[in-house]
Amino acid sequence: MARRTKNKKSAQRIHFRRRSLQRYGISLGSEEQKEIAGIIRNGKALFVSRISARLSVFMVYYRDTELKVVYDSFRHSLATALPLEDSDFIGDENE
Numbered sequence: 331m332a333r334r335t336k337n338k339k340s341a342q343r344i345h346f347r348r349r350s351l352q353r354y355g356i357s358l359g360s361e362e363q364k365e366i367a368g369i370i371r372n373g374k375a376l377f378v379s380r381i382s383a384r385l386s387v388f389m390v391y392y393r394d395t396e397l398k399v400v401y402d403s404f405r406h407s408l409a410t411a412l413p414l415e416d417s418d419f420i421g422d423e424n425e
């Protein structure tokens with residue numbers, strides 16, 4: 331049976347960890363995710379595009395790795411990790 335999460339924010343953390351492992355080969359735990367979210371909040375990440383009122387795409391340089399992430403401004407957390415090279419994903423300015 332699938333494990334149930336407490337809330338949307340914890341579900342986003344689990345999803346982000348899975349996608350960062352799948353797309354970048356690194357598993358980023360809760361503390362690392364908080365650090366990356368802090369980089370975004372402090373204005374040290376490159377804004378790429380806005381998806382909705384609460385979701386935005388950012389490029390973040392973290393521990394010698396460039397990451398393309400979706401940030402949830404309502405929950406102050408990372409929603410997902412996007413692949414760098416695939417233009418079919420959200421955040422491509424050339425669409």
